[in-house]
Amino acid sequence: MTDYPRLLEPLDLGFTTLRNRVLMGSMHTGLEETKDWNRVATFYAERAEGGVGLMVTGGMSPNREGGVFPGAAGLFSDADIANHRTVTDRVHDAGGKIAMQILHAGRYAYSPECVAPSPIKSPISPFPPKELDEDGIEKQIADIATAAARAREAGYDGVEVMGSEGYFLNQFLVEHTNKRTDRWGDSLENRQRLPVEVVRRVREAVGDDFILIYRLSMIDLIPKGQTWDEVVALAGKIEAAGATILNTGIGWHEARIPTIATSVPRRAFTWVTKKLMGEVSIPVITSNRINTPEVAEAVLADGCADMISMARPFLADSHFVAKAAAGRAAEIAPCIACNQACLDHTFGGKISSCLVNPRACHETELRYDPAETPRHVAVVGAGAAGVTVAMVAAERGHRVTLWDKAEQIGGQLNMAKVIPGKEEFVGLVDWMARMVEHPSIDVRLGTAPGVDDLRAADEVVIATGVSPRDPGIEGQDGPNVLSYIDVLRGGAEVGARVAVIGAGGIGFDTADFLTHDGGESTTEDLDAWLREWGVADPEDHRGGLEPEGPRPEPSARHITLLQRKSEKLGKRLGKTTGWIHRASLAMKDVQMVGGVNYERIVPEGLEISFGEARERPTLIEADTIVLCAGQVPERGLADALEAEGIACHVIGGADVAAELDAKRAIDQGARLAATF
Ligand code: NAP
Numbered sequence: 001m002t003d004y005p006r007l008l009e010p011l012d013l014g015f016t017t018l019r020n021r022v023l024m025g026s027m028h029t030g031l032e033e034t035k036d037w038n039r040v041a042t043f044y045a046e047r048a049e050g051g052v053g054l055m056v057t058g059g060m061s062p063n064r065e066g067g068v069f070p071g072a073a074g075l076f077s078d079a080d081i082a083n084h085r086t087v088t089d090r091v092h093d094a095g096g097k098i099a100m101q102i103l104h105a106g107r108y109a110y111s112p113e114c115v116a117p118s119p120i121k122s123p124i125s126p127f128p129p130k131e132l133d134e135d136g137i138e139k140q141i142a143d144i145a146t147a148a149a150r151a152r153e154a155g156y157d158g159v160e161v162m163g164s165e166g167y168f169l170n171q172f173l174v175e176h177t178n179k180r181t182d183r184w185g186d187s188l189e190n191r192q193r194l195p196v197e198v199v200r201r202v203r204e205a206v207g208d209d210f211i212l213i214y215r216l217s218m219i220d221l222i223p224k225g226q227t228w229d230e231v232v233a234l235a236g237k238i239e240a241a242g243a244t245i246l247n248t249g250i251g252w253h254e255a256r257i258p259t260i261a262t263s264v265p266r267r268a269f270t271w272v273t274k275k276l277m278g279e280v281s282i283p284v285i286t287s288n289r290i291n292t293p294e295v296a297e298a299v300l301a302d303g304c305a306d307m308i309s310m311a312r313p314f315l316a317d318s319h320f321v322a323k324a325a326a327g328r329a330a331e332i333a334p335c336i337a338c339n340q341a342c343l344d345h346t347f348g349g350k351i352s353s354c355l356v357n358p359r360a361c362h363e364t365e366l367r368y369d370p371a372e373t374p375r376h377v378a379v380v381g382a383g384a385a386g387v388t389v390a391m392v393a394a395e396r397g398h399r400v401t402l403w404d405k406a407e408q409i410g411g412q413l414n415m416a417k418v419i420p421g422k423e424e425f426v427g428l429v430d431w432m433a434r435m436v437e438h439p440s441i442d443v444r445l446g447t448a449p450g451v452d453d454l455r456a457a458d459e460v461v462i463a464t465g466v467s468p469r470d471p472g473i474e475g476q477d478g479p480n481v482l483s484y485i486d487v488l489r490g491g492a493e494v495g496a497r498v499a500v501i502g503a504g505g506i507g508f509d510t511a512d513f514l515t516h517d518g519g520e521s522t523t524e525d526l527d528a529w530l531r532e533w534g535v536a537d538p539e540d541h542r543g544g545l546e547p548e549g550p551r552p553e554p555s556a557r558h559i560t561l562l563q564r565k566s567e568k569l570g571k572r573l574g575k576t577t578g579w580i581h582r583a584s585l586a587m588k589d590v591q592m593v594g595g596v597n598y599e600r601i602v603p604e605g606l607e608i609s610f611g612e613a614r615e616r617p618t619l620i621e622a623d624t625i626v627l628c629a630g631q632v633p634e635r636g637l638a639d640a641l642e643a644e645g646i647a648c649h650v651i652g653g654a655d656v657a658a659e660l661d662a663k664r665a666i667d668q669g670a671r672l673a674a675t676f
């Protein structure tokens with residue numbers, strides 16, 4: 001008997017059957033653009049082996065003008081078809097099924113060749129699109145249908161037509177982007193004509209026995225977005241035109257509402273998909289912030305969908321489904337929805353990976369093969385870096401001793417997990433704790449080893465982390481000054497007016513923590529979160545936007561966040577999530593001040609000045625000053641070992657504290673342990 005009977009139930013599509021209700025949603029990983037087809041195939045084959053019911057590839061452009069960027073992958077030639085066949089063959093050999101997503105970016109294409117229903121530039125691309133004429137529209141339809149036929153030839157089990165997230169087909173649906181007055185615009189029927197025609201022509205091109213998923217924007221989250229009646233009408237027409245399955249799209253990329261970040265509540269939008277259940281007779285998939293089998297099962301049990309799409313969770317763990325089915329759900333590496341190694345990489349022009357699983361998209365090069373000679377690995381520090389070394393070394397057959405002077409594992413992650421909106425870190429630390437309960441790992445918490453304890457080990461790894469930097473500000477020893485550690489560990493009394501010194505990731509997190517007056521977090525309260533960001537039922541308000549806009553709870557404190565650099569505060573936070581942190585603090589009226597000199601801390605607050613000439617002396621009135629001035633490596637033990645001539649590997653924050661983050665620490669730990 002399984003805990004996930006609905007999730008693991010096959011789905012009969014008539015001409016074919018999916019082995020369970022789990023879809024690996026489309027992700028642009030950048031793998032296809034490497035043209036290393038063995039690498040692409042290995043990525044998908046591992047996930048097929050891991051039990052997922054159906055996978056969707058990253059978006060493939062149907063033609064040059066529709067590519068997300070110049071050179072974006074597609075299926076343009078016979079050679080492309082042969083390359084893609086490498087992938088589909090490996091997936092089928094592993095018992096899986098795979099559909100190719102056809103993505104026409106329209107005005108979102110990062111290219112001067114981009115096309116759209118109307119020549120209106122998008123706020124997220126510098127290129128104004130060219131308005132398509134009648135022939136141009138026909139060419140786009142024909143190219144999409146041809147791409148689908150080629151996908152079939154390449155051995156795919158189906159295609160997904162991308163109709164949401166503000167891409168090309170979505171752009172025809174609303175007046176926000178479609179100002180046409182011909183048969184492709186103006187009336188609702190005309191605006192809906194293109195997606196329906198595309199589905200009809202794709203079905204015609206691929207035949208009846210081929211999966212055709214249509215990704216439908218169910219809540220646009222933009223001004224002048226679709227009404228719910230329009231969404232339902234379109235869903236019916238898409239079904240009639242030949243779609244096999246409807247998938248859920250949430251929000252356009254230009255929406256100013258987070259839809260997949262870690263601070264978005266789990267399953268935050270399944271209520272939207274549920275509204276469509278019963279309106280169509282084909283299966284409906286739901287999506288966004290579903291990252292555990294428990295949540296997925298509950299979504300199905302609540303009647304919100306017939307199938308669950310998860311994407312990033314399959315970067316974190318390729319064997320998500322197999323582990324769930326085998327009663328080993330606690331071993332599933334959790335996707336914490338941080339975007340740090342996946343979407344942030346994509347937007348930075350790098351190949352995706354995963355903070356939690358550095359093997360993601362690097363399967364052919366980073367391998368955890370059984371060790372030729374089992375050895376004793378001593379690891380000091382059970383934060384992200386040290387735990388990763390221990391897990392990978394043990395998996396490879398080594399014997400590990402893992403020390404930490406703290407009574408719990410997780411290191412700095414334990415501070416992240418108390419920040420409102422970062423609750424997923426709790427699951428990450430719990431997973432790490434579970435994974436080091438391994439017969440080959442001897443965990444010694446509350447113990448700091450000395451040099452003599454480490455002499456006999458074959459490999460010594462120092463992952464002792466960081467300590468806060470001393471900013472050397474006059475008055476910092478006063479009773480009104482705290483470090484972020486005092487604040488985040490709890491217990492310290494913080495006044496009503498606070499100045500936060502340092503606006504890196506921890507300064508932002510600490511400010512966010514202090515805007516809340518206790519443990520309450522809207523991430524744990526869906527209604528409060530929807531209110532906070534101004535999300536409405538699309539049945540009540542067009543596009544699902546609350547006319548009054550966001551309605552956040554007021555901050556518990558008056559907070560000023562400061563940095564010495566004169567650049568915009570938060571500029572170096574995550575590419576795809578930094579704006580959310582800035583918007584969250586702005587909604588709480590946190591004052592952000594850059595370009596300052598810290599003159600001194602006095603009982604009344606913090607004295608600052610501006611610029612090299614130390615002009616405009618100003619007192620920031622504050623009851624409490626919190627120091628978040630970065631960190632320095634904790635290298636005492638590494639230095640002591642070196643003095644005794646004992647070789648050791650220094651990783652994580654103990655190696656480089658600047659720009660320290662869990663992504664680098666875990667990657668460094670995994671790559672080191674793969675070499676033992
Ligand atoms: P950080 O990102 O290096 O930021 C340190 C801050 O302190 C900067 O604002 C810096 O700005 C200031 N500072 C540096 N030296 C100073 C000095 N001597 N006196 C006064 N101010 C000084 O370090 P962090 O905030 O401690 O975060 C550590 C790492 O944890 C981050 O790099 C990040 O990777 C990770 N993290 C990320 C997030 C996130 O992205 N949300 C959250 C938490 C942690 P000025 O030099 O301009 O004053």
Ligand code: SF4
Pocket residue numbers: 312313315316334335336337338339340341342343353354355356357
């Ligand atoms: Fe999930 Fe973060 Fe990994 Fe992306 S990098 S898959 S968001 S855990």
